Amino acid sequence: MRFCGPGLLTEPLSPRRRCRMGAIMSEYENIVRIVFDNLDVIAWATDAQGTVKLSEGGALQAIGMRPGQFVGVNVLDLYKDRPETLGPVKQALAGEAHTSLSVENGRILETQFRPIRGPSSEILGIAGLSSDVTEREQARQELARQTDELRRLAELLDLTQDAIMTRTIDGTITYWNRGAERLYGHERGAAVGRDSHELLRTCFPTELAAIDRHLRATGYWNGELTHVRADGQEIVVASRWVLKRGEDGQADEVLELNTDVSARKRAEAEEAQRQQVLLAQAQAIQELSTPLIPVTDDILVMPMIGTVDSIRAKQIMEAILRGVADSRARYVILDITGVLVVDTAVAGALLRTAHATRLLGAEVIITGIRPEIAQTLVQIEANLERIVTRGTLQSGIAFALGKRQLDV
Structure with a gap:
């Protein structure tokens, strides 16, 4: 007899026809196996009890397995001590299609679970298609790590009392920390995208062109600048500039760190004035003596x-x-x-x-x-x-x- 569908029998096949059908099925299976072996995936299927009926695909080599090696293995027994892997299998056997990640022999696999249903929607088993996504997931994890590191770094930069900004080589602000908000009185949203020298009305100790030449030649510049806050108050800052270059070696971005030294400069001016008074007094006393x-x-x-x-x-x-x-x-x-x-x-x-x-x-x-x-x-x-x-x-x-x- 032959199958026309799950569990359905028709008239018996002659030996010759049965041999011919067997040859066709064998050729078909070989073609399917060759196709899957040349694809970087794992195609597999189980029956309703979790026993593997199909295990093919080139990605099996990545986890140290051969095509067909899993056939006859019951995955419910195989993964009974690995709930993180067993859970998605049971979820699919319960009739829920989903996608999940698992780790096999150090490789990260992304598997699409699909229930196999009969004519009456009964669960006959599950089919799965697994892809090796190790490099993708590692890149994603590294990106997440770098993002988290940048977030923590940004939080640390926001805790400092110094004003920290980054700007393009032509002066356009790209980053503005909370220290800059506190020092200058400009909110981050209002500062980013503005020209820093125009926003702060910067007064330089020498020509900006000379400072720019020194920055490009040495990669850094230190000096005192006079800035104007949002409320119009003039302040003096000790400014440190560091030049960042792109992959092509061209000047790309400038990191600028400014420390308010207005109080120190006022104290120095007051001390200088006091010394002048003392000197004048000493001269007067000398003349009187x-x-x-x-x-x-x-x-x-x-x-x-x-x-x-x-x-x-x-x-x-x-x-x-x-x-x-x-x-x-x-x-x-x-x-x-x-x-x-x-x-x-x-x-x-x-x-x-x-x-x-x-x-x-x-x-x-x-x-x-x-x-x-x-x-x-x-x-x-x-x-x-x-x-x-x-x-x-x-x-x-x-x-x-x-x-x-x-x-x-």
Whole structure:
């Protein structure tokens, strides 16, 4: 007898016809096997109890199997300890067509499960078509990993207080982190696509063309820029630029990181101003501590008060020599009435000042020497032979005026 359909019998076949049909079916099966063996898929089928009836396809080699090797194996028994694989099989035997992924011998297979139904819609088994999608899934997983990494990196970039942006080589913003939003007051949606220099009204320390040349030549640039926030406030940033090149080696994109240094710059300016004030005060104090008073066109008086140390002695000499050179004075009166102590160092400074002044053509007169100071000068054997001394400032002025008249 022969089959006209599932479970249906017709008239018996003669031996000759049965042999011919057998040859045709054998040839047909060979053709099907050859076709599937040349396709990178696995075609398989089971009966209603899960026993494999068909297992063909070139992709079987990828999982270390031969065509037909699974025939006669019950997949329900084979995968009883692998619920992730057994589940989709039972789902198909229950009549649900679906597609799922599984791993066989390290290869990822994508399988289309289709129930095989009889004339009355009863489940006769399942048919499956499996494709090796290992490379595709690995690429997808790598893309997902990179996407997740980029997402986490973007989250980290958003946590920083610095403003970070990326822009094309011509200045168009392509990325704008939350730090940039906080610093400049421009939302990301309003910044992306804008020209960064135009948006921030950038003021450069030198010509932009020169900065661009340096960036292209070295791959980076550091410097201070002045930007304008959305509210109009001007800020100073320390800016770092890094150039990214494309696969062809051409300049492609710029990563720019900006740190607000406005507070530091204000502090530096305030400190510089404070130093200028201190310097001006020091100069004023120096001038007050070494006053040089003109009595006539050629007579100068320097009243000395307080303690004379090495620094002040140097200032006294510089002030006298500068005053004599500027005014061409002929007499300089050093009044030490207000000096409390004269020791070896002070005496030496006075003598050096007198000798240096004579080299400029002026004569030094020392006034206001009190008895205790005179005693000290004698004890230290100060050499005052070529220096005129007078007891008071008035007598010193009178002496200089008298010498002046005699010289005339």
